[in-house]
Amino acid sequence: MAKLEDLQRGALVTGVLPDEPVTVVNIKWIGTEALEVFYKTQEGATGSELIYRDDEERLRIEERGRAWSFEADGHLFRLASEAHHIRLAHLFDPFLAIHTSPIEPLPHQITAVYGEMLPRQPLRFLLADDPRAGKTIMTGLKEALRTAAQHKHRSTTNMVQVLIRDYCGRGGIAIPQNDVRPDTKGSP
Numbered sequence: 087m088a089k090l091e092d093l094q095r096g097a098l099v100t101g102v103l104p105d106e107p108v109t110v111v112n113i114k115w116i117g118t119e120a121l122e123v124f125y126k127t128q129e130g131a132t133g134s135e136l137i138y139r140d141d142e143e144r145l146r147i148e149e150r151g152r153a154w155s156f157e158a159d160g161h162l163f164r165l166a167s168e169a170h171h172i173r174l175a176h177l178f179d180p181f182l183a184i185h186t187s188p189i190e191p192l193p194h195q196i197t198a199v200y201g202e203m204l205p206r207q208p209l210r211f212l213l214a215d216d217p218r219a220g221k222t223i224m225t226g227l228k229e230a231l232r233t234a235a236q237h238k239h240r241s242t243t244n245m246v247q248v249l250i251r252d253y254c255g256r257g258g259i260a261i262p263q264n265d266v267r268p269d270t271k272g273s274p
Contacts, residue, residue, distance in 0.1 A: 088145040090121045090137065098149035102135050103127070107148055 093099060093113055100107045108125035111132065115121055124134045137145070175182045181200065184191055191199075203209060235245035254261050 101144040
C-alpha cells in the first residue's frame with residue numbers, strides 16, 4: 087500500500103492500471119484527496135488516471151522515482167546557492183571583505199590584517215585602529231625630522247637633541263648639567 091504523497095516522477099507503480107505497472111511521468115494534485123497521474127506504460131503508451139484516497143490500498147511502488155527533481159522554487163534555489171557562494175568566496179578571493187566594503191582601507195591596514203593577524207590563528211590579541219589619534223601627523227613629523235637631519239648632516243637622534251635644546255634655550259627652560267655629555271660641553 088502506498089499513499090498518494092509517495093507517488094512522484096519516475097516511480098514505477100502497480101495499481102494504476104489493473105494489468106501492468108506504469109512509470110509516473112507527472113502528477114497534479116486536485117485538492118488534498120485526489121491526484122491526477124500522468125503515466126507511461128512499459129510499451130511506451132501514455133495516459134492519465136484520477137486516483138483518490140480510497141485507491142491507496144491497491145497502489146504499490148515497485149521502484150522509487152528520482153530523489154532529485156527540478157520542481158523547487160527557482161528563487162529559493164538561487165538564494166541558497168548565492169548564500170553558499172558567499173560562504174565559500176574567501177577561498178577564491180582572500181580580500182573579499184575589502185572588495186565588497188564601501189570603506190577604502192589604507193595599505194598598512196591591509197598588511198596588518200591580512201599579512202600579520204590572519205595567518206596567526208588562533209588570535210590572542212586585538213588590533214584596534216584608533217581614528218584621529220595623530221598617526222598621520224606623527225608620520226609627517228617623522229618625515230620632516232628625517233629631512234631636517236639630512237639637511238644638517240646629523241642623525242635623527244642627534245637632530246631631536248638639537249631641537250629640544252634649541253626649544254629649551256628659547257623658552258628659558260634650564261637643562262640640568264648632568265644631562266650634558268662631557269664631549270659636547272653643553273653646546274648643541
